[in-house]
Amino acid sequence: xxxxxxxxxxxxxxxxxxxxxxxxxxxxxxxxxxxxxxxxxxxxxxxxxxxxxxxxxxxxxxxxxxxxxxxxxxxxxxxxxxxxxxxxxxxxxxxxxxxxxxxxxxxxxxxxxxxxxxxxxxxxxxxxxxxxxxxxxxxxxxxxxxxxxxxxxxxxxxxxxxxxxxxxxxxxxxxxxxxxxxxxxxxxxxxxxxxxxxxxxxxxxxxxxxxxxxxxxxxxxxxxxxxxxxxxxxxxxxxxxxxxxxxxxxxxxxxxxxxxxxxxxxxxxxxxxxxxxxxxxxxxxxxxxxxxxxxxxxxxxxxxxxxxxxxxxxxxxxxxxxxxxxxxxxxxxxxxxxxxxx
Numbered sequence: 001x002x003x004x005x006x007x008x009x010x011x012x013x014x015x016x017x018x019x020x021x022x023x024x025x026x027x028x029x030x031x032x033x034x035x036x037x038x039x040x041x042x043x044x045x046x047x048x049x050x051x052x053x054x055x056x057x058x059x060x061x062x063x064x065x066x067x068x069x070x071x072x073x074x075x076x077x078x079x080x081x082x083x084x085x086x087x088x089x090x091x092x093x094x095x096x097x098x099x100x101x102x103x104x105x106x107x108x109x110x111x112x113x114x115x116x117x118x119x120x121x122x123x124x125x126x127x128x129x130x131x132x133x134x135x136x137x138x139x140x141x142x143x144x145x146x147x148x149x150x151x152x153x154x155x156x157x158x159x160x161x162x163x164x165x166x167x168x169x170x171x172x173x174x175x176x177x178x179x180x181x182x183x184x185x186x187x188x189x190x191x192x193x194x195x196x197x198x199x200x201x202x203x204x205x206x207x208x209x210x211x212x213x214x215x216x217x218x219x220x221x222x223x224x225x226x227x228x229x230x231x232x233x234x235x236x237x238x239x240x241x242x243x244x245x246x247x248x249x250x251x252x253x254x255x256x257x258x259x260x261x262x263x264x265x266x267x268x269x270x271x272x273x274x275x276x277x278x279x280x281x282x283x284x285x286x287x288x289x290x291x292x293x294x295x296x297x298x299x300x301x302x303x304x305x306x307x308x309x310x311x312x313x314x315x316x317x318x319x320x321x322x323x324x325x326x327x328x329x330x331x332x333x334x335x336x337x338x339x340x341x342x
Contacts (some may be wrong), residue, residue, distance in 0.1 A: 131225030
């Protein structure tokens with residue numbers, strides 16, 4: 001049976017919460033068109049699981065699980081939803097248009113969604129990165145005279161769309177010693193072209209952008225693993241910048257389906273960690289990288305929620321606390337409470 005498009009879920013509650021949701025998600029670059037959502041039909045045993053993803057390399061376990069048929073093997077109907085920003089993924093989950101997010105979805109965007117609708121979601125897998133497991137980086141033109149981030153004073157710097165990218169770009173620039181810079185949001189797929197056209201002097205971006213620019217001779221990496229170094233204070237600290245999640249409503253309604261979904265998703269994680277060469281081709285079609293370039297993209301690390309140690313939670317919390325300090329989160333968000341424990 002299908003969802004009824006005309007029956008809102010908890011419409012009175014949803015209407016009362018609309019102003020707060022709009023304010024919080026607008027801060028991340030999202031305008032909510034609608035916030036009420038249809039409910040899954042009771043008794044449905046194999047619901048469609050719509051999963052939002054942002055086209056970055058760290059989403060590869062999800063891509064692999066689809067292409068290798070791991071979800072189908074588990075008897076699951078999973079629909080990938082390619083969206084333009086992490087905030088759009090969060091919006092889709094709030095509005096009931098998605099049941100989950102893939103790795104690569106900005107954790108801060110999920111934190112904003114959790115503030116907008118407390119108890120909305122649970123995180124079951126993150127993609128921690130640092131200077132060894134590279135995702136985040138500053139890039140400049142191949143022949144740029146700029147040699148360090150602190151030389152970006154007075155420069156125009158692009159970042160991906162949304163509050164997480166903007167806050168992190170600004171924080172790294174400030175802590176590296178740059179001053180009077182101008183940060184502008186651009187779709188991540190436009191970063192290389194913007195540098196090539198001299199529209200910006202540098203970009204804070206995510207893989208596979210750096211690899212694509214390097215391989216086509218357009219850009220070079222200025223510094224990688226910048227969030228671990230400048231935000232967490234240790235170049236090798238795990239930055240849990242992206243997270244795979246499911247809505248709490250879905251988890252409660254379909255606990256057995258949830259377990260099968262997470263087990264199938266973990267097969268994708270295990271493939272990436274144990275046989276990255278087999279997994280890399282699945283970047284094609286889901287990200288901007290094609291062909292032989294898939295062999296060059298650095299891989300993030302991955303951690304299931306039941307693998308978290310106290311130090312991992314502490315680093316994740318430190319990352320979230322930055323957004324509270326900057327006024328993006330209007331209250332402290334407890335990372336531990338958001339982790340799936342099923």
